[in-house]
Amino acid sequence: MSDTLNFSNLSLAEPLARAVAGMGYESMTPIQAQAIPVVLQGRDVMGAAQTGTGKTAAFSLPLLQRLLKHENASTSPARHPVRALVLLPTRELADQVAQQIKLYAQHTNLRSTVVFGGIDMKPQTLELKKGVEVLVATPGRLLDHIEAKNAVLNQVEYVVLDEADRMLDIGFLPDLQRILSFLPKQRTTLLFSATFSPEIKRLAGSYLQDPVTIEVSRPNATASTVEQHFYSVTDDDKRRAIRQVIRQRGIKQAFVFVNSKLGCARLARSLEREGLNTTALHGDKSQDERLKALAAFKAGEVDLLVATDVAARGLDIKDVPAVFNFDVPFNAEDYIHRIGRTGRAGASGLAVTLVSPSDNRLMADLEKLLKRKIEIEPVEWDDDQPRGRINDGRRAWREAGEVGDPRDVLDKAPERPRREYAARPAPAPRDPFFDQPYETPQVDTPPAWEANAKPAGNRISANIKPKRKVAALFKSTEKSTETS
């Protein structure tokens, strides 16, 4: 039995087998062993397996094999239409998967490229115009390229939704549906993720034809290699708790997940000030900054990567020993993905979630998803723990009546580059409207419903912000009745 679990037992095409061997792959993971033969048959697949068990190879290798073995008869080989499309929910993940596919395809004549937002479109356009068989993309930028006629997808034979449950959730679905509308109906569709809710599963079924469902573990299972702890702390003690655990367990590197972009930037700055080598990754950073932050963490130049859920899924960084959840995630599924950044490929990992009293509901959601009671432990505080080296130094410095930064005088460490903070503009004066007592607006004639009204542009946007318009409506009615 176990001999079937080796890559060498697959009848992979020689260039693929060579690439795989060159990358040091020997034994297959369960998801690979089960999914590869099914994808090789050309069947639709819904595949679920824990984080860090090699899902990318599980779909990429058989996909490339199919592209090699089955020439697209309907087009001349000179035209090189896109034959396989791989969609992902974040730019970094698209980049990573594209790099991996390039490695698998390195000895073949199959060409691949990746398109995602936040960077110049032109180089991507150039690559697309040269022709690629495999296109890896995030949804928004792909639609741009489709509209610009840079990408022609009417010959696509295979589409992969990686992190499929995320791709099918409400924020991505409109874009996804639009993209799928450009693809031939006759195609193979592959869905992969570590998490599938029952609703998403049902929805996913409507995109698949006679699919094979592969579940190598109970769906929504956390990786068994991750040791999980939940600590009860007040919000004020969270940073101290992280330092405590880092010290106690001798953690060299970790992800620290937070729920908001602002919280991410703030926490990273605080931890940095407390002497921890930290950087931040979130969607308000420029793409250049995002890639640099990730590269620095990957290279081990940075110890803590404070991130929003932009980094929760898929990112494969070797040997990250720990994940902290500074905030309990809003979506229980994201907990599984976040802690899946550690304990990858059989390595062991530690996941520490900081739980404050206001997290009761989220913890209940999580217990429901994980189907187990979660034990919340107290932090084992170490009384002689220094409470932030540099922070204390600064406090003492200030209390001694000194000004400036003690590091400029005392620190033997190499000087850090000073950050420039822009002066905050004075806050705008408060609109007196907001101080008026609230009254239900009386609307005499409701505005006529325009059945044929179209939103601007032909793209369905998830970023509709009705709040302003509502406020404006209240404002105008208030003003008109203001005479009293």
Add this chain to the structure above:
DNA sequence: AAAAAAC
């Protein structure tokens, strides 16, 4: 209560 994905 948020984040992500296009300019």
